[in-house]
Amino acid sequence: MAKKCLILGGGGFIGSHLADSLLEKGHEVVIFDKLNFSRKNINHILDRVRIIEGDFNNEVDLKNSLVGIDYVFHLVSSTLPATSNENPIYDVETNLVSSLRFLNEAVANKIARVIFISSGGTVYGVPDEIPVKENHPCKPICSYGIIKKTIEDYLYMFYNLYGLDYRVFRLSNPYGxxxxxxxxxxxxxxxxxxxxxxxxxxxxxxxxxxxxYIYIKDAVRALVKSLEADTKAKVFNLSYGxxxxxxxxxxxxxxxxxxxxxxxxxxxxxxxxPVSVLDNSLISSSYGWKPExxxxxxxxxxxxxxxxxxx
Ligand SMILES: NC(=O)c1ccc[n+]([C@@H]2O[C@H](COP(=O)([O-])OP(=O)(O)OC[C@H]3O[C@@H](n4cnc5c(N)ncnc54)[C@H](O)[C@@H]3O)[C@@H](O)[C@H]2O)c1
CATH class of the missing domain: 3.90.25.10 (UDP-galactose 4-epimerase, domain 1)
Known part of the structure; x- marks a missing residue:
């Protein structure tokens, strides 16, 4: 059945490929991105998606974007791993605080599921063993990884407190x-x-x-599967392996x-x-997915x- 999907940060690299994949599967797609964002990545699908321009850090913009939506893919990030340590306060304010505001709105709007793109390359820190499984301790060494992991923890809290369903994908190194x-x-x-x-x-x-390294079209194929299946696990590595x-x-x-x-x-x-390789057996067995x-x-x-x- 067609699902009403909102992609926060849908004009970017991963979001635009995700939009392609969702449309291929017959879902409805709404793209939320910055005011006057470049349409370059989504020019080919402009007639098939609804676009909302706004700021993820603005509560009113967020509230408006969620109307009539069932599934939300959260792909907005204002920082990068390499530079996030330069200003952790900015990282907290723009990524963590705004994500919490978003989760409050998701509960108020009875969103069916939030799908969050986390970072397999940073949440674990320096791995004790390779390949890294999801139950490996998380000891991030950059602010970007700390914020991603903290948003994961809040998703768990919102699920327990309010029943807000979620999936987390700890993505390795997408390219394409x-x-x-x-x-x-x-x-x-x-x-x-x-x-x-x-x-x-x-x-x-x-x-x-x-x-x-995981090819982007393989990665988004897994993300789309997260709409369909009800899985016991909620946190998955998403990698080539x-x-x-x-x-x-x-x-x-x-x-x-x-x-x-x-x-x-x-x-x-x-x-x-020095090394980051993620075990992808959980996502493979849960979703019947493999990178190709x-x-x-x-x-x-x-x-x-x-x-x-x-x-
Ligand atoms: N690319 C990678 O290597 C990688 C790896 C792991 C996780 N991720 C995560 O995946 C997500 C998407 O990454 P990407 O590579 O597609 O990045 P991207 O920069 O190509 O896309 C992000 C989009 O979010 C939009 N955006 C940023 N701030 C916004 C705001 N305040 N309001 C509205 N829109 C805003 C940008 O305009 C952009 O179009 C991010 O959360 C990133 O942390 C990326």
Whole structure:
């Protein structure tokens, strides 16, 4: 049955792919994003979605956006892992406080389920064992991860106090078409853009940092499934389940682009955990979902997209 879905932050990288997937499955989609936000990511679906422009930090905008909605995907974040420690108060005010306001409104509007995109790369901190399972202790080392985990905890509290249903997806490292190559999140588009433009790639550390890269269309397929199934668990890792070092990623890019990029290695950053690979067996068994796109195939698709965008 078609569900009425609101995507908070729906004009962004993940939100726009999620909108595509929801529409494919026949659901109704409302996109909430900033005033005058760029329509670039959603130009192709403008005739099939309703758009609400507003500020997630504004209570009235939030209240209005929830009218007539059953399911809400919360994808708004004002900070990034790499820079969130510079101003934790801003992080608390714009992400935590606003999310709490949103949860109050969700209860008042009898929202059927809130689906929150958390961060598998930061909520666990430095893992004790790999791959990381959902019951691994959470010891985030950046403000971004602390806020994501705290919002997860409040979702649990709102569920217990008011029966507000929820799902949390601790997403690993998504990449793919439409990811912004100009921000400090996502090495795949950043490196590919530099390769295409013939610029030097900068790597923090010796390139041994390992991450679990998941192609965006695989990731949103899992998010859409969260509407259908009633699962016992509410918190899931969402990942490919295999680790690749930055040097591995570069090697794949060399093959895909057929060029030898210039690379400089710089001092490592304290906010980068050395290894992050997430166990995805819980989401696989609960939703019958598996990632289908390996890193080389996903990088090829992203490379073609960025090449077209830049040229
Ligand atoms: N991209 C990643 O690597 C990654 C990994 C794990 C989790 N996440 C989480 O997934 C979510 C979406 O990430 P993304 O990569 O699509 O980011 P994005 O920046 O591409 O999209 C976020 C969207 O939210 C909108 N937004 C931000 N502040 C807003 C506000 N105050 N009011 C209204 N809209 C606002 C932005 O305009 C943007 O369109 C975020 O919560 C992020 O923390 C991302």
């Amino acid at each position: 078409e439409r990811q912004n190559p100009f921000v400090a999140q996502g090495v795949v588009p950043v490196f590919l853009k530099k390769i295409i433009k013939g610029e030097t790639i900068e790597i923090w550390g010796d390139g041994s940092v390992v991450r679990d 295999t680790g690749h070092s930055l040097n591995d990623v570069l090697e794949i890019m060399r093959r895909v682009a057929g060029t030898e990029p210039g690379v400089v290695y710089k001092q490592g950053r304290s906010i980068d955990v 796109t390996n890193l080389e195939t996903g990088i090829k698709k992203t490379y073609e997209y960025i090449k077209k965008e830049i040229q």
